[in-house]
Amino acid sequence: MDGAEFAQLSHAQIQKLKDAFQYLDENSDGRITKEDLLAVCTGLGMHKSEEEIIKMIPSETQDITFPSFLALMGEKLSKLPETSEIENALRSFSSPENGELNIDTDELLQYMSYLGPDLEGDIEAVFKTFVTEQLSGKAAFKGNKFLEAIGE
Missing domain, CATH: 1.10.238.10 (EF-hand)
Structure with missing residues (x-):
């Protein structure tokens, strides 16, 4: 360095x-x-x-x-992207009225699978920490919590 x-x-x-x-x-x-x-x-x-x-x-x-x-x-x-770049990427997966950046986990996993199988374990580790089950029963990635964690 x-x-x-x-x-x-x-x-x-x-x-x-x-x-x-x-x-x-x-x-x-x-x-x-x-x-x-x-x-x-x-x-x-x-x-x-x-x-x-x-x-x-x-x-x-x-x-x-x-x-x-x-x-x-x-x-x-x-080598990591700026937090603002990650936030913009996460916003592309969440609905505009969703200020919490809660993202449908299935959809996010589908897009992340295109990154390759080598990242599968890393993705699972992140999801264990930042995914929660919604009242509807669907899993949601908590984008804001993720951004808080990486921004510290």
Whole structure:
């Protein structure tokens, strides 16, 4: 991550990344190791093989320090679209009078399936957090809650 990308991270983003780092650093030694990642994934019910865990750590190191975590995550964050772009995309799926950005889950899933099968697990994870059942019995994606979460 060069200085320009780092400068684009807000204080709030850096604090959230610090909190995430501390959460992942199971033994609080200032480094995220494959053992830390394995423990966190297991605790979250995500059963990963050692090979999958090793792929999460940059190949040039055995563990991740906070500065390298910040650089890695900052690089990933810089590639994400602006929140306003995501909001505009979500508005295209919701009805104009729907200020809550509640989107029919079946319709959204149909469009997202065009992105490819590699994203299926990621989509399911997001939907578990941001989908609710409406009184009609249909599932709805809570666009505003999603935007709040990614905007922090």
